[in-house]
Amino acid sequence: MDSRQMVDIVTKACDDKRAENIVILDMKEVSLMADYFLICDASNERQVQAIAREVKDVAEEQGISVKRxxxxxxxxxxxxxxxxxxxxxxxxxxxxxxxxxxxxxxxPQLEVKL
Incomplete structure (x- = not known):
């Protein structure tokens, strides 16, 4: 699975838990850390945890290793x-x-596809 497919999976996981203001940054030309940063927010701690847990669970279901x-x-x-x-x-x-x-x-920011 390539990184673009991975960011699409993560975007959907965030949206499924009602993440707000989802932004995807294409980091390939500006950083060696990652190909993409996905940034989102939530209004309370419980929802932040629910979104993060969903990202982790969905990634693992797809066979993607969660580094940390x-x-x-x-x-x-x-x-x-x-x-x-x-x-x-x-x-x-x-x-x-x-x-x-x-x-x-x-x-550059990418279009968020839901």
Missing amino acids: MEGFDKARWVLVDIGDVVCHVFHRDERMYYNLEKLWGDA
């Missing part, structure tokens, strides 16, 4: 690393503070 998940307990910013795709699930307040879209402003 960080921040799950506090649920303010959960990072789910599945190799070529890194999913950032933010609490809405944290997302505005860190503003990854601006930080990685050189990365």
